[in-house]
Amino acid sequence: MDMAVRTARVALVGNPNSGKTALFNALTGAHQKVANYAGVTVERKEGRVHAADGRVLSALDLPGTYSLRARSLDEEVARDAVLGALPGETPPDVVVCVADATNLRLVLRLALELKQVGRPMVLALNMYDIAQRQGLRIDLERLSQELGAPVVTTVATRRRGIAELVAAAQAQVDAAVGETHSQWHAPSAAEIRAAHREAERIMKACVRPPERPDTLTGKIDSVLLHPVAGLAILLAVLFVMFQAVFAWAEPAMQAIEAGFALLGQGVAAFLPDGLLQSLIVDGLISGVGSVLVFLPQILIIFLFIILLEDFGYMARAAFLMDKIMGGAGLHGRAFIPLLSSFACAIPGIMATRVIEAKRDRLTTILIAPLMTCSARIPVYTLIIAAFIPSETVWGFANLQGLVMFGLYASGIVSALLVSLVIRKVFWRGAVEPFMMELPAYKVPDLKSVLFNLWLRARIFLRRAGRIILPLMIIVWALSTFPYPPEGATGPAIDYSVAGMIGKALEPLFAPIGFSWQMVVALVPGMAAREVAVAVLGTVYAVAGAEENVGALATVLAGQWSLATGLAFLAWYVFAPQCLPTLGVVRRETGSLKWTLIMVGYMFGLAYLAALIVYRLAVALGGG
Ligand SMILES: Nc1nc2c(ncn2[C@@H]2O[C@H](COP(=O)(O)OP(=O)(O)OP(=O)(O)O)[C@@H](O)[C@H]2O)c(=O)[nH]1
Numbered sequence: 001m002d003m004a005v006r007t008a009r010v011a012l013v014g015n016p017n018s019g020k021t022a023l024f025n026a027l028t029g030a031h032q033k034v035a036n037y038a039g040v041t042v043e044r045k046e047g048r049v050h051a052a053d054g055r056v057l058s059a060l061d062l063p064g065t066y067s068l069r070a071r072s073l074d075e076e077v078a079r080d081a082v083l084g085a086l087p088g089e090t091p092p093d094v095v096v097c098v099a100d101a102t103n104l105r106l107v108l109r110l111a112l113e114l115k116q117v118g119r120p121m122v123l124a125l126n127m128y129d130i131a132q133r134q135g136l137r138i139d140l141e142r143l144s145q146e147l148g149a150p151v152v153t154t155v156a157t158r159r160r161g162i163a164e165l166v167a168a169a170q171a172q173v174d175a176a177v178g179e180t181h182s183q184w185h186a187p188s189a190a191e192i193r194a195a196h197r198e199a200e201r202i203m204k205a206c207v208r209p210p211e212r213p214d215t216l217t218g219k220i221d222s223v224l225l226h227p228v229a230g231l232a233i234l235l236a237v238l239f240v241m242f243q244a245v246f247a248w249a250e251p252a253m254q255a256i257e258a259g260f261a262l263l264g265q266g267v268a269a270f271l272p273d274g275l276l277q278s279l280i281v282d283g284l285i286s287g288v289g290s291v292l293v294f295l296p297q298i299l300i301i302f303l304f305i306i307l308l309e310d311f312g313y314m315a316r317a318a319f320l321m322d323k324i325m326g327g328a329g330l331h332g333r334a335f336i337p338l339l340s341s342f343a344c345a346i347p348g349i350m351a352t353r354v355i356e357a358k359r360d361r362l363t364t365i366l367i368a369p370l371m372t373c374s375a376r377i378p379v380y381t382l383i384i385a386a387f388i389p390s391e392t393v394w395g396f397a398n399l400q401g402l403v404m405f406g407l408y409a410s411g412i413v414s415a416l417l418v419s420l421v422i423r424k425v426f427w428r429g430a431v432e433p434f435m436m437e438l439p440a441y442k443v444p445d446l447k448s449v450l451f452n453l454w455l456r457a458r459i460f461l462r463r464a465g466r467i468i469l470p471l472m473i474i475v476w477a478l479s480t481f482p483y484p485p486e487g488a489t490g491p492a493i494d495y496s497v498a499g500m501i502g503k504a505l506e507p508l509f510a511p512i513g514f515s516w517q518m519v520v521a522l523v524p525g526m527a528a529r530e531v532a533v534a535v536l537g538t539v540y541a542v543a544g545a546e547e548n549v550g551a552l553a554t555v556l557a558g559q560w561s562l563a564t565g566l567a568f569l570a571w572y573v574f575a576p577q578c579l580p581t582l583g584v585v586r587r588e589t590g591s592l593k594w595t596l597i598m599v600g601y602m603f604g605l606a607y608l609a610a611l612i613v614y615r616l617a618v619a620l621g622g623g
């Protein structure tokens with residue numbers, strides 16, 4: 001094979017949370033998710049590295065692992081990539097062992113294992129900035145001798161040491177002599193002990209303990225992990241987050257709303273009355289605009305989540321929740337997947353790969369969609385704005401924020417209950433104990449926070465363009481054609497296909513107080529939750545009373561009873577209104593049966609919850 005044309009492949013291997021993905025991003029210019037807790041990366045990702053001399057390398061980001069003795073699916077990915085065991089894949093030309101320089105003991109064991117694989121290796125001592133700040137002294141030359149591999153210091157987040165790392169990797173490729181045979185085999189207990197001793201010896205020989213050991217982390221932890229104070233702080237953080245959603249977003253939302261109203265009026269004035277004007281103004285601008293208004297709220301929630309992630313708080317939250325989750329039959333490792341599900345259930349379900357036991361993993365997959373994903377935010381805020389007054393209660397809390405908090409809490413509490421039921425119905429047995437690593441606290445980096453926020457905004461805007469926009473054209477057509485017959489008196493939509501579908505399904509939803517217009521919104525809302533908001537925008541715009549040009553929330557407040565609004569919220573806490581999620585559940589469980597069980601229980605709960613809420617609200621005078 002001609003070495004000059006084949007791109008050399010570099011695999012990034014290391015303990016969880018050591019900065020592999022941050023290095024990968026710095027090397028390739030990619031934007032993979034980086035966060036301050038273990039288990040962020042669960043899949044292999046490949047990218048291209050342009051070296052200073054013009055050559056191109058291929059880099060591979062991998063899930064974190066402590067050993068090649070893989071126990072969970074994500075660790076297997078790392079092991080197979082290193083051993084070249086994936087179908088159609090050769091072992092990497094160079095292995096870059098990524099180390100958290102402040103936590104070398106564990107990575108030395110992994111490095112010794114990697115040496116046995118027999119591929120050329122480079123040790124990247126990442127987080128070197130923190131090591132230096134702590135006054136940790138590492139004898140780089142000696143370390144390199146002991147491991148028989150070049151050592152490069154890096155600060156991935158500041159892109160320091162990147163060029164040196166690439167050069168070291170390339171030098172290893174150039175010096176490599178043909179194929180080596182892997183010496184790696186699953187080690188015996190005695191071999192593991194010997195490796196631990198060897199790691200300990202290297203540690204003693206090369207690392208002098210920090211002059212300023214990290215006492216701050218301990219001090220902060222004694223408060224944040226306190227069983228009472230810690231939980232109170234966690235609740236307070238969430239409380240502030242939901243208050244902020246309503247308190248801070250208002251001006252930005254009004255500006256976006258006014259912008260779309262102006263755009264609609266401008267286009268309406270410019271285009272002649274008729275079909276095209278109706279499609280663009282009522283279908284596209286009104287539909288897409290009604291969803292985009294919620295961008296500020298989504299960004300506020302993500303700002304909180306990103307800051308907490310980067311600070312290192314999320315792993316502490318997991319620690320605090322561990323008892324409660326264990327009581328509900330959930331594995332401690334389920335926390336991070338469930339946390340990811342607050343953005344979107346799809347990455348959350350993928351993240352369950354870190355859970356070793358199949359049953360624990362399946363339980364987590366089944367409840368992940370109950371976490372409030374960001375696609376629910378537009379629906380929740382719309383209905384809250386329409387039906388919940390912006391009042392101050394108890395002298396300090398905004399009622400709208402409290403209701404939002406309650407909706408998130410309903411999702412979490414029901415998830416715990418469902419998990420408990422799954423444990424009772426499908427399988428019993430104790431949950432395995434779980435050792436959590438707590439990452440060091442870090443001051444969030446402003447640039448990376450803003451960048452992450454921009455990535456979230458981009459996902460939201462893309463969904464608006466790729467899912468909502470095309471669907472709105474279909475919805476507009478279905479709610480416009482066929483035209484009402486000669487001499488018809490009702491609004492045109494009553495005679496359209498959408499009207500017919502809505503009215504045909506209406507009896508099914510009448511007991512929970514849904515109007516046929518709402519049913520029309522639920523059907524395309526299966527594709528993505530927030531589409532329902534856009535459809536409501538269009539259905540009521542096409543229904544076309546002049547006074548309806550106001551904000552959608554005002555329109556809904558005039559059209560629905562309070563009971564109907566609350567029932568709609570209850571429905572949205574549970575309904576599996578997201579086909580892509582169902583597709584991922586099917587793929588990750590490999591089972592149609594479990595996918596259908598999930599769909600069934602979620603629709604069942606949605607109907608039941610909406611029914612109870614509706615009846616209760618009507619009985620209390622909200623009909
Ligand atoms: N100060 C400092 N922080 C870093 C450095 N490299 C990474 N980080 C931070 O460390 C945390 C972990 O980084 P990731 O790149 O997600 O780690 P990973 O090894 O990919 O983690 P997993 O995918 O969970 O195995 C993030 O908060 C990064 O911003 C560094 O060199 N210096």
Ligand SMILES: [Mg+2]
Nearest residue numbers: 020021040041
């Ligand atoms: Mg990673």
